[in-house]
Amino acid sequence: MRAIDLYSGIGGWSLGLRLAGVEVVASYEWWQPAIDTHNGNHGGTLAPVDIRKLALADLPLDIDLVVGSPPCTEFSYANRGGSGDIVEGLKDLVKFLEVVDHLKPRWWALENVPRVADVLERGLRDPKHVLYRFRHLAPHIEVVDFSEFGAPQARRRCIAGNIPLDLIRAFQPKLGKPTLGGVVSALASKGVVTDPVWGVAISANQLTEMEAEAPLNGEELRMNREAKAYHPVYNNMAFPDPMDEPARTVTATCTRVSRESIVIADPRVAGSFRRLTIRERGCLQGFPITYQFYGRSFAEKAKMIGNAIPPTFTHLLALAAQGVPPNAFKGLDHAGRRLGLPANPAPVTLPDREGRTYPEKRSFRAAVPGLRFKSGMRFELSNAFEDQLPGWRMRFFFGSSKDVREVVFDGAIWDEFKDTPVGATLGTLSGAFRAAAAELGRTDAERLQRVWTHRAEGLAPFEVVDLLGDLAEKVHARLLADCGALIEADAERYVVVVAEEAAGGGKLPNKGKLERYALRILSGFLVADWFNGLSWHDEARAAA
Structure with missing residues (x-):
């Protein structure tokens, strides 16, 4: 099966597809750090592409599967409380559907934030809407939780396309329920580290991105607790994050005092709390411990991971698209046997430090x-x-x-x-x-x-x-x-x-x-x- 990957990011789609035996003949992305990570792990030579300007005539032919994750920024409620520029965001949805309409693949799938489900449903039935001309594609639109598909993270996302989700759900009995605590403890192993999702094992000295930032100081700890457990408007969150269930959503942006940050009790220092390492974030997002993140800073790596789609889900989608029967699925750890470390490790980037001084008019x-x-x-x-x-x-x-x-x-x-x-x-x-x-x-x-x-x-x-x-x-x-x-x-x-x-x-x-x-x-x-x-x-x- 031949596939193309639009808005490919760091390779969450490509990794899952390739581990399922799908040939990804082309990937398209515009952000250079994501491209560097994609190339570093997949051995490619991708260059930045403005997908909105991509000529349909330049696309490869005989494509069986089109996948992609158009930018979600303008649709996300995390962006200015949901007040993003919807018209701007629609340009990428239109481009994705134009490609699907042009190539007419047997299968296609689009991933985005949950709000896009409503955007698509409204647009495809409104004659005045820019999406209405794609109504003949008749996609199945559903919001799913990726923790039900092998990822150690409760991440709700819209999946639109023509691959029946029931085919993907048929693999669930062999997936297990990985947890935040399982990820943290697995990565802390001495000697040999075994991936809690994919099963691949490497020596501890080969495991990258485990640089832990300093524990939260008293002020940061209080601000985190207030934002999560006592927020005056939003629903309460557990604090610290529970270890016996999948993690909350790994976000692209968070600070040492944000409501979005996942904070755990540091098992190394009694009574202290810390945010996650880059490797822990990547593992929660479904990336194997061999995957390298070629960002230039901690924040850049966190952003690329938070924007990615879990390859755990994309792998199952690729199996369903190829008609693999559920009884032939041997588990993600079986697919993980094909994994290995890329030739060049990612650069070491130190985590964020606690704030030392702040503007004189810092608000409280x-x-x-x-x-x-x-x-x-x-x-x-x-x-x-x-x-x-x-x-x-x-x-x-x-x-x-x-x-x-x-x-x-x-x-x-x-x-x-x-x-x-x-x-x-x-x-x-x-x-x-x-x-x-x-x-x-x-x-x-x-x-x-x-x-x-x-x-x-x-x-x-x-x-x-x-x-x-x-x-x-x-x-x-x-x-x-x-x-x-x-x-x-x-x-x-x-x-x-x-x-x-x-x-x-x-x-x-x-x-x-x-x-x-x-x-x-x-x-x-x-x-x-x-x-x-x-x-x-x-x-x-x-x-x-």
Whole structure:
């Protein structure tokens, strides 16, 4: 069987096809580091090609299979929250389908992010859409999880084409369920390292890309935990990542403090945590331990791996296209016997280092523990600059992602409650508020910013966040003890009134949640109003 590979990247399609005995007669790619990796592993001489300008007449003939992964950037929700340029992204989908329509292969398959499934389905049935002219191709469109096809990674992607996925699923009983922990432990072996997916074995001193970056420092660890386990808007993730199941999606871009980073407990150092090595990322993406990544930096290698398609899936697709019966499939480890190391190892690239210093106006924004209610409703501590001086404020947000509302705290709330049972309760907590103020007295607004940018030592912003959360918890507990059910109804009414004023009329978003958490929200109101009114904020400005 003869195939061509469009938008071939580092060779995820080509590797899987070739291990299945398919002849890949041509591959096309534009990004030089990916081309270097493709050539280095497949012995080719590919050169950069602008696939959009590829002349159909220049394509090879007698092609049985067309595969490819057009760029997903404009369709990905990770790109500006899904606000990519869809029209731009469609140009590559159109080009891929033009090639299929021109060559008329027996089989074809396109891979992309899940959102493309909807783009294709809508376009092929809308007479005004640019994709409508390809409706006669009648592709089967489905979103699959590559962890069900041999990859040690839960990666959901759209597969469109005319190869019945049922044929591919028929191989699943012989695939097993590789896990993140299985990959990490296999690659840490001494002496001989055996690929947990493909079964190929090499000596440990031949295993490349195992340079581990420094463990996350305390600040990075906190930021990672907050972004994953306590994100105020998105679903919670486990932290650290569980080792007894497939990894989360390996992404093309991530930093030491990003929500997307896979973070594991470092088995070498008790109590420490780290991100993955390049080899661990590649193995999770389904590339064998013999595969080399010819990038010029850690970030470049991570990008090329995160953009790739797992060759575990492409191998099974190639078997299905050739009509291999399920009972003839002997497993990925049988195919892996054909693997070997390429002549030249990839260059060693050191991993990212922890940040030493940051811009003087480095931004800070963190939800306060105990005062985060999901769906975007939360109390935050954040910084802002006025006349070049930092200001720190506690704020309350509610509403939808497209209609965010904010309550401003300026001291008025304490005045409203001073002659009420709530005011009396606050009086019994005066010692707690004085202790919190004394703790804040260890620093000032300007020094707190300098600590955040690693230009000074002392009380850090996350410590202030925890201080505010602890204080709000004390207020909430005392209100419950002193006032009980008598105040809960009043709290519901008060919180709703304040939110309605912030919303400026109209339908109040998240009213049910505001009422459900009213007493805890009121506790946050009181702490935020107290904190924002402290003279602590003005001392650095007065000195300036």
